[in-house]
Structures are given as C-alpha cells and as structure tokens.
Amino acid sequence: MAKRGPKSRAEIMAPVPTALPRRPPPPRGLTAAGRKRWKTLVGELPVDRLRASDLLLLADLIRTEGYIRECDINIAAHGQVVGPGVQPNPALKIRETHIRIAVVIQRALRLCPSMRKRQDAADLQAKTAAKKPWEG
Numbered sequence: 001m002a003k004r005g006p007k008s009r010a011e012i013m014a015p016v017p018t019a020l021p022r023r024p025p026p027p028r029g030l031t032a033a034g035r036k037r038w039k040t041l042v043g044e045l046p047v048d049r050l051r052a053s054d055l056l057l058l059a060d061l062i063r064t065e066g067y068i069r070e071c072d073i074n075i076a077a078h079g080q081v082v083g084p085g086v087q088p089n090p091a092l093k094i095r096e097t098h099i100r101i102a103v104v105i106q107r108a109l110r111l112c113p114s115m116r117k118r119q120d121a122a123d124l125q126a127k128t129a130a131k132k133p134w135e136g
Helices: 009-013 032-044 056-080 089-110
Strands: none
Touching: 032 056, 056 089
C-alpha cells in the first residue's frame, strides 16, 4: 500500500515511464520504405526500450530521413549548382536542415551510440592516467 499523506516535490515530479508491452507496428502515413525502416529501428531496440511518447518522434525521424533522400535525389539529378548563373541548389540548404532535425531526434530518442553508452562505463575510463608532458 502506498504511503499516505502529503508527497514531497521529488515524489510528485518523479517520472513514471511505462514500457510498451510489445513492439509497436508502423504508424499509418509512412511510405513502404518508411514502414520497413520503422521495423528495422524498432527491431534493433529491446522490447521495453520505447515509450508511447517516443513513437511520434520515431515516426518524425523516419519521415525526415525520407526528406533527406528526396534532397539527395534532387541534388544528384540537378547538381549542387543550378539555374542561370551560379546559384546553390536549394535542396542543399533543405537537406542540411533535415539532417540537423534528424540528429536532434536521434539524440532525443538516444539512438546514437554515444547517447546510449553510460559515461561511467568501464571501457570509457582510461586504463592508466596519461602523463602530462611536463611530468617527464
């Protein structure tokens, strides 16, 4: 039975994440390639890794990756410089924006290896302290 009485601020503010009971299916609205990518990403993660609040971000990540591919196709077809005179292809700037968005979402979902690894993990610790140049 839970403790009665007023709760501390820490108890009130403590997050209570709940894992999804099974791997979520791809949401409607994703392309066939997007659904395949969803299954790949979700399949790489432990079943209890994603929360319901992560699913929208994951879908946005997959859509953003699709936009990046569209920009790549445009750049491959028209080159980096387009139009009369020398003008950068607008797809370059759009691609850069989408890559930044994808990185932010990956970090938020902790999909980057550097975000998943604990900072105090043994393999991140130096085996021996390196000598400073002035220590001889």
